[in-house]
Amino acid sequence: MDSSQLTVHSKQANQPPQNNGQRYTYQSRPEGATKELQHQALLASSETSKQLVLADEQDSFYFRALENNGVFLNQGQIDAVRHGDGPALVLAGAGSGKTRVLISRAGYLMSVKKINPKNILLLTFTKKAANEMKQRMESLPGISRAMIRDLTAGTFHSIFLSILKWQGYTQSILSSEKYKHTALKIILKEMKLQDAYEPETILSLHSHYKNQIITLDEIPASTVVEKEMKEIFTKYERWKQKNHFIDFDDMLLESYLLLKKNPELLAKLQARFHYILCDEWQDTNPLQYELTKLLAKPQQNLFVVGDDDQTIYSFNGADRSIILGFQGDYENTRVIHLDINYRSSRSILSLANEVINGNTVRHKKELKATITNDYHPLFARPNTTDDEAKSVIDFIKEEVAAGKRSYKDFAILHRTISNSRAIFEQLVLQEIPFVSYSRGDSFYEQSIVKPVLDYLRVALNGKNSEAIKNILPTMYLQRDSAYRFIEEEELFYPKTHLLEHLLNMPKLKPFQKKQLAERITLLHSLTMLKPKQAIRKIRSFYDKYIETDDRKSLTLHKEVVKETLAELEASAAHFETIAQFISFVDDIIEKNNEMEENRRSDAINAVSLMTIHKSKGLEFPVVFLIGASDTILPHSSALDADNRKDMVLTKGKQEDENVVLQAIEEERRLAYVAITRAKDELYVSSPAYYRGEKITVSRFIREPFTDIKEIEQRSGSSKPQVIVNLKKKWEKLLVWDCVNDACKGWMKITSNEQLKQCPLCREQMIKKERKVQVRV
Numbered sequence: 165m166d167s168s169q170l171t172v173h174s175k176q177a178n179q180p181p182q183n184n185g186q187r188y189t190y191q192s193r194p195e196g197a198t199k200e201l202q203h204q205a206l207l208a209s210s211e212t213s214k215q216l217v218l219a220d221e222q223d224s225f226y227f228r229a230l231e232n233n234g235v236f237l238n239q240g241q242i243d244a245v246r247h248g249d250g251p252a253l254v255l256a257g258a259g260s261g262k263t264r265v266l267i268s269r270a271g272y273l274m275s276v277k278k279i280n281p282k283n284i285l286l287l288t289f290t291k292k293a294a295n296e297m298k299q300r301m302e303s304l305p306g307i308s309r310a311m312i313r314d315l316t317a318g319t320f321h322s323i324f325l326s327i328l329k330w331q332g333y334t335q336s337i338l339s340s341e342k343y344k345h346t347a348l349k350i351i352l353k354e355m356k357l358q359d360a361y362e363p364e365t366i367l368s369l370h371s372h373y374k375n376q377i378i379t380l381d382e383i384p385a386s387t388v389v390e391k392e393m394k395e396i397f398t399k400y401e402r403w404k405q406k407n408h409f410i411d412f413d414d415m416l417l418e419s420y421l422l423l424k425k426n427p428e429l430l431a432k433l434q435a436r437f438h439y440i441l442c443d444e445w446q447d448t449n450p451l452q453y454e455l456t457k458l459l460a461k462p463q464q465n466l467f468v469v470g471d472d473d474q475t476i477y478s479f480n481g482a483d484r485s486i487i488l489g490f491q492g493d494y495e496n497t498r499v500i501h502l503d504i505n506y507r508s509s510r511s512i513l514s515l516a517n518e519v520i521n522g523n524t525v526r527h528k529k530e531l532k533a534t535i536t537n538d539y540h541p542l543f544a545r546p547n548t549t550d551d552e553a554k555s556v557i558d559f560i561k562e563e564v565a566a567g568k569r570s571y572k573d574f575a576i577l578h579r580t581i582s583n584s585r586a587i588f589e590q591l592v593l594q595e596i597p598f599v600s601y602s603r604g605d606s607f608y609e610q611s612i613v614k615p616v617l618d619y620l621r622v623a624l625n626g627k628n629s630e631a632i633k634n635i636l637p638t639m640y641l642q643r644d645s646a647y648r649f650i651e652e653e654e655l656f657y658p659k660t661h662l663l664e665h666l667l668n669m670p671k672l673k674p675f676q677k678k679q680l681a682e683r684i685t686l687l688h689s690l691t692m693l694k695p696k697q698a699i700r701k702i703r704s705f706y707d708k709y710i711e712t713d714d715r716k717s718l719t720l721h722k723e724v725v726k727e728t729l730a731e732l733e734a735s736a737a738h739f740e741t742i743a744q745f746i747s748f749v750d751d752i753i754e755k756n757n758e759m760e761e762n763r764r765s766d767a768i769n770a771v772s773l774m775t776i777h778k779s780k781g782l783e784f785p786v787v788f789l790i791g792a793s794d795t796i797l798p799h800s801s802a803l804d805a806d807n808r809k810d811m812v813l814t815k816g817k818q819e820d821e822n823v824v825l826q827a828i829e830e831e832r833r834l835a836y837v838a839i840t841r842a843k844d845e846l847y848v849s850s851p852a853y854y855r856g857e858k859i860t861v862s863r864f865i866r867e868p869f870t871d872i873k874e875i876e877q878r879s880g881s882s883k884p885q886v887i888v889n890l891k892k893k894w895e896k897l898l899v900w901d902c903v904n905d906a907c908k909g910w911m912k913i914t915s916n917e918q919l920k921q922c923p924l925c926r927e928q929m930i931k932k933e934r935k936v937q938v939r940v
Contacts, residue, residue, distance in 0.1 A: 190542035190847060194861045197869035205513035208504040208532035212236035223276045229305030230268065237268065240502045245269045247467065251460075251494035253445075253487070254469040257531045258516070258840035259507030259783070262469045266441055267297050269467065271304035273439055274311055281314035283438040285459070287323065289447060294318045316437070320452050321412050324419035328410075331422060331429065338409040341367075351399045357392060358644065359637040362611060370397050374413040375449040375481040377420065416451050423458050430458060438463050445470030445490075449481035457493075464494060472527055473520050476777055476833050488525065505531045505840075507783050511540045512839060512846050518868035520836040523829045531840075541839075541846040545861065549791065550734060552849045553586035556788050557594055559847075560771060563786075571597055575772040575784035577838045579799060581607055582724075582731045583791045584773060589735065591771065592755050599759060601774035606756035608749045612710065612728045617749060619702045620742050623690035626661030638709050639683060640676065641666070663687070695736035695745040703729055724801060730855035776838045787842035789835075792862040793850040798831035835864040901932035 193200070213236055217227040223246070230237065237245065241261060244254045245268045256262035270286060273279040288294040294317045301312050316323065325337070338344060345363040352358045373383055380398060385391045404410065410418065423430045440460050442448070445468040448456075460466040468490065475484040491497045505513055510533035517530045546552040556576060563569040578584040584600075585607045591598045608617060615638050618631035625631075632650070636643045646666060653665040663684050667677060683705075690698040710725050739745040772784065791797055803824070839846060850861040860866070 190544045192540055192542065193869050194543040194848070194850065194865050195545045196861055196866055198871060199869060201514050201518055201868055203514065203518065205505075205510050205517055205531060205533045207510070207536070208238070208534050212238060213242055216242060223272070226272060226276050226305055233303050233305075235264065235268065237264075238504050240500055240504065241265050241268070244467075244469075244500045244502065245272045247498060247500070249463070249465050251464050251490075251497045252467045252500060253490045253497050254467070254500045254502060255527055255529060256469050256471055256502040257505060257529060258471065258474065258837070259505040260502035260531070261504075261506060262443070262502060263293075263297065263300075265502065266443060266469055267300050267304070270297075270315065270441060271301060271307050274315070275304065275306035279439060281311045282316075283436065284315050285323070285437040285440045286315065286317035287440065287442045287456070288317065288319055289444045291319055291322065293443060294322075320455070321415050324455065325415045327419055327433070328415065328422070331426075333410070333418070335408050335410040335414075338404065338411045344411070347403055348396070348400060351396060351403065353644075355392070355396070355399075356642070357396075359642065360392075361396070366393070366396055366400070369393060370400070371413050372481060373397075374417045375451045377417070377451050377454065416455060420451060420455055420458075423455070433459055434461055434463075439465045440467065442466070442468040443470075446472050446475040446484065446487045447477050447482045448486050450483055450486070453483075453486050466494065473523070473529075473833055474780060474837055476780060476830060476837055478830055484525075488527070499527075501529055503529055503532055504534060506534055507843055508535065508840060509533070509539055509844060510536045512842050515541050515846070515868065516836055516839045519832065519839060519864050522864065522867050523832050525825075525829055537844075539845060541842075541848060543861075543865065544847065544849040546849055546851055548734070548853050549583070549586040549731075549851050552790055552851050553590040556587060556790065556847075556849065557590045557596060560596065561594065569786065570769055571771050572769045573785040574788065575774070575779065575782075575786070575841065576788045576790060577774060577776050577779050577841065578790050579776060579797045579834065580727070581610065581775070582728045583796055584775075585731045585735060587773065587790060589752065591773065592752060597768070597770040598773050599768065599770045600756065601772065601778045606753050607728075607731070608753055609756075610728060612725055613732055616699060616702050616706060616729065616732060617746070619687065619706075620690065620695070620698060620746055622663070623687045623698070624742060624746065626659075626663070626687075629662070632662055638706060639680060661687070691742060693742075695739050695742050696733050698742055699729070699733050699736050727800065727855065776834045779841050780837050783841055783843055785843050786845040787838070787847070789838045789846070789848045791851065792835070792848045792865050793852075793854060793859045794862055795854060795859050796851070797835060797862050797864070798828055802827035802831045832864050835862065898931055900929040902929050 212231075213227040214231055216237075216239055217224050227237070227242070241264065244252070244265045247269070254262070254265065256265070266286070270284060273284060274281055286294070286297065288297065298312050298315070298317050301307055301315075302309060318326075344367060348363040348366055349358065352361060352363075380394070380401065383390075383394050383397065385394045404414075423433070437459055440456065442456060447470070456466065468487075470487050472484055472487045475482055475487065478484065491499065508516070513531045513533045520526070521530075544552075544555065546555055560569075560571070560574050563574075564571060576584075576587055578587065581602055584602065588600065588607065590596075607613065615635050618628075618634040621628050621631035622635065629647075633643055633647050636646045646669065649669050650662050650665045653659075653668065654662060657665070659665060661684065663680070666672070666680055667684075672680070686701060690701065693701065707725065707729070736745050739748065776789075795803065848865055850865065852858060
């Protein structure tokens with residue numbers, strides 16, 4: 165294939181400007197480029213352990229045995245495997261073989277260092293990863309199955325659950341999300357808040373507090389919403405206690421509190437685990453880190469592997485300051501770089517290096533290449549997301565039809581679920597086999613979208629009871645009581661449109677009756693409109709309902725609302741009637757439900773469709789990164805981060821950094837992760853129009869090809885603060901300190917309270933001067 169230009173047809177566009185039959189072309193540089201990439205990725209040395217480990221070295225037998233099994237390590241990998249005692253930070257770039265290093269390191273400790281397997285703890289983030297590592301260890305030299313059985317390997321949750329059970333904890337594991345949701349719905353109903361919050365929102369926020377080691381007593385309660393949330397959390401914890409349940413977050417928090425209160429137990433575990441190996445260190449949250457630090461004392465043989473450039477889960481509690489500040493916490497840390505990539509071609513790595521070099525708060529490093537070919541990443545500038553989707557799918561079909569590729573060779577990566585709407589629809593319409601890895605609801609089942617669609621459903625059928633239930637809260641009516649009244653009235657006085665019963669509902673205020681009558685009139689008129697026009701009519705009041713509800717701000721941002729509903733309009737624009745549109749939506753929802761079976765099959769020949777977040781750790785021969793335009797990637801919420809009132813899950817973290825810089829740099833890491841998923845070919849497309857407005861090519865893609873580096877900051881500083889390592893120093897501060905000598909509890913003073921109860925042992929706390937570490 166000619167890497168300089170590839171032509172793809174796009175037959176129509178549904179948003180201005182009109183396509184007019186033009187041909188979209190993939191070019192070797194993005195639109196607006198003024199130069200070529202300045203730096204090509206360096207080629208890695210071809211030397212391996214075969215040349216680097218000499219025959220007369222004491223441990224050469226181990227590396228020779230690895231080589232006999234097809235495992236040839238480079239210099240950085242050898243250094244990591246051979247690391248002796250003390251803390252080590254292994255910065256493992258994308259595709260650099262970190263799993264191979266962890267496995268080889270564990271084998272080296274047992275086979276060469278003669279460490280008892282019982283003294284080794286290997287912490288992973290998934291059960292699958294732990295099982296895979298133990299299975300691969302069976303082929304290591306000098307390692308028996310009995311040794312592998314004695315080695316402790318597992319996730320944080322499995323390891324600490326075992327410790328809790330060992331200490332007599334008998335609670336059942338609350339693993340069913342459906343069961344949790346049911347319990348919370350009952351609590352919300354008792355509090356008359358069933359229409360105010362989604363169970364997913366509550367669980368996410370509750371999990372955040374636990375992973376930050378914030379107890380119920382410490383959760384803020386200054387606003388009405390915060391007070392409501394705290395009461396919900398309290399009732400939920402009582403329900404779990406009454407029913408003898410613990411959830412996954414409890415496993416870690418209870419373990420932490422137990423170890424802090426029981427120094428004898430902690431000493432036993434410290435004596436057991438002399439060597440601790442941790443995978444995916446960049447994804448660690450504060451609670452996981454504190455548990456790891458407790459176990460690692462006093463030997464501090466803590467060997468952690470991760471890549472700060474792939475820290476993309478801050479929304480899920482991952483704190484990048486843990487990997488950035490590791491050397492500050494452990495002064496004698498040995499830093500080892502795994503910078504040789506075995507996945508992607510040199511040209512793809514060149515782009516990846518240039519993109520991530522735009523970040524300033526990181527460990528400085530660059531990936532080296534082992535694969536060279538004539539291919540270069542290609543860039544397209546379609547008019548809209550619909551044109552983009554059509555172009556991508558047409559290209560995939562042509563490649564498969566020509567016998568060049570199979571469907572399973574392709575992955576399409578997108579920033580958000582809304583960003584995947586057009587591509588999902590094209591895959592369905594053109595009957596391309598695909599698997600969507602965005603598990604759960606489709607775009608049309610999102611909580612923002614469903615009420616709008618339900619207005620359309622009610623317009624088509626005034627007796628659609630489920631749709632009516634879903635739109636009642638948007639009329640500021642209590643769902644259960646309002647629908648109960650409708651059912652009672654309908655039993656004796658049937659009507660074609662069930663909502664009309666509410667006009668006779670007692671205790672309605674005059675303004676409510678007036679508003680209700682207006683909504684009913686609007687519903688009658690919608691059937692005369694095209695779907696897009698009907699949605700705009702609904703949005704005339706629906707957008708305001710979403711944006712003025714403080715409770716919705718826990719998870720929704722006004723830009724996200726606009727983005728999602730604009731995508732709904734774009735989809736509706738394809739149809740002439742509401743009935744056609746709703747029928748199409750129902751087909752998409754059904755197709756999404758069918759995906760679950762496809763996801764279970766590893767052998768299925770299908771295109772992979774997933775968010776960038778879901779793609780981390782995976783690789784594909786051909787990757788399409790769609791939506792590479794400003795306001796999509798980087799997302800609009802990041803560009804406006806310092807004005808956001810809804811960033812509940814990240815407030816208080818890294819407060820010394822510029823909020824916009826912090827948000828933009830995480831978005832750039834997302835772009836980097838997406839690029840480094842590609843093995844052979846990478847196609848980047850940047851829609852020119854989005855939500856009816858002209859947008860530029862993503863700054864992350866534009867910067868490597870222009871002379872001006874764009875990093876937006878609201879602070880007014882022309883250059884961002886550069887933080888290579890988040891160092892810390894000791895200072896004396898006045899803190900709350902527990903009077904119980906056996907307890908190590910202390911906390912910063914945040915109020916003028918005279919008496920404080922220790923969150924760990926419940927003893928009294930007093931104000932006391934204490935040496936603490938502060939970031940410098």
